[in-house]
Amino acid sequence: MDYFCLRLNKMLEKTLVDSIKTIDSLTQAQQLALGKFIDKGFPTSKWEEWKYASLKHLNERDWKWSPEKLSVDFSKPQWKHSAIIQTLNGNTHSEGALPQGIALLPMSEFMAQNPAFDSVWKARNPILDQNSLYDLNEALVNDHAVLWVKKGVKIVEPLLHHYLVSGQQDTAVQSKLFIYLEEDSEITWFEQQRSESSHAILSNFVQEIWVSKNAHLTLIKDQDLQQSITHVDHTFIFQQESSLVDAFTFSINAAYLRNNLHFYIDGPQVVSNLNGLYIPGEDQLMDTHSVVDHRMPHSESNELYKGVLMGNATGVFNGKIFVRPDAQKTNAFQSCKNVLASDRATMNTKPQLEIWADDVKCSHGTTTGQLSDEALFYMRSRGISKATAQTLLLLAFVQQVIDKLEHEEIRAELSDKIVNKIQASLGLTLL
C-alpha cells in the first residue's frame, strides 16, 4: 500500500473509530471486520472486481458513520399487499401486523430459537473476495433484523419492503437484513429502494436470504434513488433442494449503483432465475456483478439481463457462473444484451464461466450495439420524430424483461417508471 493510500485509510480509521464509542462494545466478529475494512478501504479501479466502478473517492470524504433516526409516513400502494416492512437508515420494523406465520425479530433471537442453524449458517461460505463493503457493513451492524417465514406458509400478496436512506450531511448508512424461508414456504418480496437527501449518501445494503427445501421466493428490486446517492446492494441467496427463486432487479436511478447478486445452489433440483434491467442516464453508473455458484447437481439457472445506456452513462456487467465438480447435470444459461442510446455511453461486459464438471449444459451470450439507423429512418419517414422512434425501439427492447413480472400492478408501476426515465433521458440529452 502506498503512502497516499495509507494516509487516506488513516482518515477512515480515525473517523470510524471516533464514531464507535468504545472498540470493546464491538463483538469479535465486528472488530475483525473493522480491521479488514480499514486495511483495504473502499475499492479502487486497481481491484479487478471494481475496475470500472471505483469507489476510491469515498476514502476522502468526512463521513458521518452513525445515520440519524428516521420516521416516515409511508404512502401505501393501491394494490393488495400482505405487509409493509420498512428499513429506514438501517433500522427495520414492520408497519402494522404481519401475516400469520411470518415474524420479524433480531438475529440473536432467531439464532437462540434455531440453535441447530448456527453451524449451517456459518458454513455457508459466500464469495467475499474484494468486497470490503461487506466488511464495513459487518463491522457497523450488530444484531440485524430477520424476516422469518415459517414452514409451509404461502403468502400470495406481495410483502412490500420500503428501504430508505437519508441524511442532513454526508452519511454512510449500513443496512442488513436476513430473510429465512422455511421448507415449503412462498413469498413475493417487493423492495422499493429509495433515498431522501441532497447530500452524498453511501447506502450499503447487505441482504442474505436462505431458501429452504421446496420454498419459492419472488424477489423484485425497484432501485430508484437520487443523483447524490452511492448505492451498493449485496444480495446473497442460498438455495436448498428443490427451491425456486425468481429474482428481478430494475436499476432505474442513482449516481452509482452496484449490485452484487449471488446465488449459491446448495441442493439438487434448484431453479434460479435472474432477470435484470439497468437504464443509466447522464452521470450515472450501474454495475451488475452476478454470481451463480452451482455447488450441487441437477440444478438450473437462467440469467436474462438487458441494459439501455443513455447520455454519458457507464454500465458494467460481470456474470460469473461456477459449476463445481459435484454439480453434474447442471443447466446454466446467461444472456446480457445492451443498447448504447448515445455516442457518449459506455458498456463493459464480461461473462465469466468456470466449469469443473463435465456433464453440463452452459451457454452465454453478450451483445452491445446501437439502435439500427435503418429502423430509425424507416420510422422517421412515417412522421415519427427521432426521439419517439428511439423511445419506441428502446421500450420494445426492455419489454422482454418487464413482461416476466407476473404481478400486474407491480409490472404496470415499473413499466411506467421505466418509460418515463427513458423518455426523460432521451429528451434531456440530444442524441
Next chain:
Amino acid sequence: MLSVKNLHARIGEKEILNGINLEVHAGEVHAIMGPNGSGKSTLASVLAGRSDYEVSEGSVEFFGKDLLDLSPEARAAEGLFLAFQYPVEIPGVSTTNFMKSAINEIRAYRGQDAMDAVQFLKMFKEKMAYVNIDQTLLSRALNEGFSGGEKKRNEIFQMAVLEPKLAILDETDSGLDIDALRIVAEGVNKLKTPQNATILVTHYQRLLDYIIPDFVHVLYKGKIVKSGNKDLALELEERGYDWIISALD
C-alpha cells in the same frame, strides 16, 4: 407540388445523382425507370431524407418549401411518403402502435388534436379493406417475419392511413408474385385522387400494366436522359435500355 432542379447527390466521393430535373403536379403519376445502378433508389431516398446521401448541388421544393431543409419526419408531416423497397423489421412494435404514433405526431405537427382509440379503430378498419390486409398482421411486430408480399401490402396500408400528397413507391413490384402485385396496384389506384401524385420507381414495365403512368422518365448515370408517356415504357419492355444508352454514349 414537387420541383426538383439540378439535383446532385453522392455517398462519400461517389456521385450518384448528376443533375436531376423533375416537375410533378397534383393528379399525376410519374414512372422512373432505368437500368440497375442508374440512381433510381437514390433519388427516392434523397427525397425522403435518408442521411447517407449528401446533396452537393441543386434544390427540391415541395409545395414551395425547401424539402432538403426538412427532417425525414417533417417531410412525412408535409405529406411525403416513401414505400420502401425493403421495408425494415421493427421488433416489438406492432403496425397498429406504429401507425398511432405516426398519425398523432403528424397531427401535432399540423396543429391538430390527437386521435383517440375509437377514431383509430374506425379509421384502421376502413383502410384495412382498401388493401385487403388482415387484422392479425397489424397486431404482429412490424414486418418481423412477414413474407415479401405481406411487407409490401403493409407499406400500402401505411400509405392509405397517412394519405400522403406525394407517394414515392420504390421498386414496390420487386419480390411480388402476380396476385400480390395486383392487390398492391389496386390499393395504389384506389388511393389516387386529383389532389395527390405518385412517383413509381421501377425496373420493369410489369407494374405499369396495373398503374398507368402519365409520364415515364429514364434515368441513366444519375440523370434523366429520356422522358415520354406510357408508350415509352412499352418500348423499353420491347427493346431494353440499350438503344437509349448507345445513343448517348
